Amino acid sequence: MKSWIQKFVWTNLQHLGVLGVVGLIFEIQLLHWFLLFYLFGLVKLFQSLQEAENEAGGKSLFPFYMTFILSQFNPIIFSQVLFQNLGQIYILIRNYKGLPDKNNYHNKNLFHLPFKGKWMVYNGGSVKQNSHSWEILTQRYAYDFVIADEGGKTFKNDGKELTDYYCFNKEILAPADGKVVKINNLVRDYPGVGDLSVDWKVIDFRGNFIIIEHSTDEYSFIAHIRKNSFLVNEGDWIKKGQVIGRCGNSGHSTEPHIHYHLQNRKTMWFATGLPVKFNNVEVEDKGLSYISDYIEKNQRVSNIVTTPSIKQLPVEPC
Numbered sequence: 001m002k003s004w005i006q007k008f009v010w011t012n013l014q015h016l017g018v019l020g021v022v023g024l025i026f027e028i029q030l031l032h033w034f035l036l037f038y039l040f041g042l043v044k045l046f047q048s049l050q051e052a053e054n055e056a057g058g059k060s061l062f063p064f065y066m067t068f069i070l071s072q073f074n075p076i077i078f079s080q081v082l083f084q085n086l087g088q089i090y091i092l093i094r095n096y097k098g099l100p101d102k103n104n105y106h107n108k109n110l111f112h113l114p115f116k117g118k119w120m121v122y123n124g125g126s127v128k129q130n131s132h133s134w135e136i137l138t139q140r141y142a143y144d145f146v147i148a149d150e151g152g153k154t155f156k157n158d159g160k161e162l163t164d165y166y167c168f169n170k171e172i173l174a175p176a177d178g179k180v181v182k183i184n185n186l187v188r189d190y191p192g193v194g195d196l197s198v199d200w201k202v203i204d205f206r207g208n209f210i211i212i213e214h215s216t217d218e219y220s221f222i223a224h225i226r227k228n229s230f231l232v233n234e235g236d237w238i239k240k241g242q243v244i245g246r247c248g249n250s251g252h253s254t255e256p257h258i259h260y261h262l263q264n265r266k267t268m269w270f271a272t273g274l275p276v277k278f279n280n281v282e283v284e285d286k287g288l289s290y291i292s293d294y295i296e297k298n299q300r301v302s303n304i305v306t307t308p309s310i311k312q313l314p315v316e317p318c
């Protein structure tokens, strides 16, 4: 979620080292060079651990790192990361003329925030310095939303229970009209919150998610949804603002939040991430309040609720 996680995710490149192991097993010398990725990964890991702990004000990130490393030994996570890395290459080839950004990409649909009330953009934005994960091309313009109090705290009590988190179990709304093309509802809500660990035994790091097709090249992807909270099914046509499920903590998530991004095709691994232009969103930022199309990290954001105006019927002359 935070930038130290992005840096850590970079170390996933070390997965390419497995090709080196394959080379050793099958005695394919050319593949031995891939072992260097393991070395690269180790160097990156030590760098990012130090930077991350400084950024987190000295807070120990050991549980996060340990569980994240353990998850690399989870064969399902391993293959997902491999797909993600392969997808990166595919996306770069598909977009050899340049990746979409908010200056060159024009959204085909108008989007609402996928929740009611005021939430905080914990992570993500329309520009590089605010990005959720600039290097992961599908999630370049992704957002992580939480509910935070005045002081920025996202939970009450000691934050050791899922129910301590203000956004846990809150309704998730469809960001625009569309058709539900995929639902995953197999993943538990990780109860180990409060120490920054992640669910390394998980069977899908995205947790429970929904993919909504709005048009042929715009798909909403919403993740970490609470298990068994879906109110829609695959194949359903849904309307903007319709309740689709509830906020949870499934998958690789250090605390309950809504992950939202827009992508250009159904299959996430091979989809290009698109900037999201919102419609009728009120932003609070550094004491100012205004309407904005694009939203950025640390802003408090909410949909402007418009009450339908009652049309005055023309008086028919008798």
Ligand SMILES: [Zn+2]
Pocket (backbone or CB within 6 Å): 001, 132, 142, 143, 144, 259, 260
């Ligand atoms: Zn996210």
